[in-house]
Amino acid sequence: MERRKFLIGTGALAAGGAAGLGTGAFSFVRAERDITVDVVGDADAYLALEANSEYASNDGGELALDFAGGNNQNGDGLNANADSRFDNVFVIRNQGTNDARISFHDQEGATGYSSDAATWYYTEGQEGQATGDGEINADNPIISPGEELYVHVIFWLTTEDEADIPDHLGITAEEP
């Protein structure tokens, strides 16, 4: 049936009319578009993470923290039953174009920081030290493009267990 209608319709169109079938209507479009992404080492990334002590390194591109005697350190690790402070361990620099609010997390792939065995602090300059002021997860400091934070840490092993020290540090920068 549909076929006959087509033939008849074609005859009519041949008389001079223009073909118009549901003008502008479409039921499916699939558009493929180019996208280029540059993945770089941490020191060059939008959220730059740069080693600033022998307890941090950018070997292999990613920032890695080592308090276990690596990186040609003189000691082999933390003192037991002691609170240990490390200043200016690494630097966070905002190389993006928007302000960024910083927070740390201790579970891979999840947000939140629950460890009481390690507290992270920040200052705007290298002269700073880890103190009660300037705690990262208490303040969630905001850094503007071009600004940086120096990160310090205290490990509390007089009151906490070594097993509670996180083995992963997630760093989030989000729009304030």
Next chain:
Amino acid sequence: MKRRTLLGAIGLLGSGAAFTVGSGAFGFVRTERDLTVAVEHDNDAYLSLRQLGSGQRSIEDSTPETVQFRFPGSQEAIDDPDLGLGSNSMYEFEFDSEEDDVRGLLRVANQGTTAIDVYSEFDSDSELNIELFDVTDPDKTALRDDPVTLTPLEDTVDLGFRIETFDVESDRYDETLTIVADE
């Protein structure tokens, strides 16, 4: 049976009527007709794609113009050739690099005549993952998990990019992002 019927019919037709055999029946037809197609710039196409922002993370290029994306944007790369995304990270881009008040990098509009669901697809030989999300969605749900419905000539959606670089090594990745509109 059919043949006898046919002969009988022909006999009758021979008396002067026009020859018709099983009216409408045919074994093969080939007709050639004009077909006019216009391939438009993305802005003007039925599925309108428009770049947002001026920092060149999203641009319109080629002939006809199609939207293209680059992270970092071209201007960022000129200012800092070493800049890029860190590995083992998730980035969400809602703004272009030069723009503070235009939210989104891609605007999609329906210039057809029926409602469509819009989502994206991404497949790569690398571990790179790229998604689009509605910048007005507080949850930033990926469109491929929750397509946005656009009615003709009324709705638009402004989209941001989520790029995941887990297990992705430092390198330049030239990929294809597919934007789908489905009735």
